[in-house]
Amino acid sequence: xxxxxxxxxxxxxxxxxxxxxxxxxxxxxxxxxxxxxxxxxxxxxxxxxxxxxxxxxxxxxxxxxxxxxxxxxxxxxxxxxxxxxxxxxxxxxxxxxxxxxxxxxxxx
Numbered sequence: 001x002x003x004x005x006x007x008x009x010x011x012x013x014x015x016x017x018x019x020x021x022x023x024x025x026x027x028x029x030x031x032x033x034x035x036x037x038x039x040x041x042x043x044x045x046x047x048x049x050x051x052x053x054x055x056x057x058x059x060x061x062x063x064x065x066x067x068x069x070x071x072x073x074x075x076x077x078x079x080x081x082x083x084x085x086x087x088x089x090x091x092x093x094x095x096x097x098x099x100x101x102x103x104x105x106x107x108x
Contacts (some may be wrong), residue, residue, distance in 0.1 A: 004102040010071035015060030017089040033087045050076040
């Protein structure tokens with residue numbers, strides 16, 4: 001167990017709108033769309049804006065940024081990139097404040 005580390009950060013929380021419904025309607029298609037989204041949009045955009053993926057959930061991500069403007073620009077790029085997507089819609093929120101990093105997780 002590592003000691004907690006506190007720092008000021010911008011945290012982007014993003015998840016897929018209607019994920020449970022999408023999985024119920026077409027599990028294989030939804031998972032394929034998410035894999036494509038992660039590879040072609042999410043990972044390159046996070047890297048472009050110097051984000052650090054802290055946590056991945058089935059339909060969501062927690063990403064840390066040193067800059068609020070990078071977090072906001074990343075979220076905007078996600079929305080623009082998904083504007084014409086037939087299946088996936090992404091919901092995103094940004095928190096700025098002191099957060100605690102402990103055991104490869106973030107709190108706060």
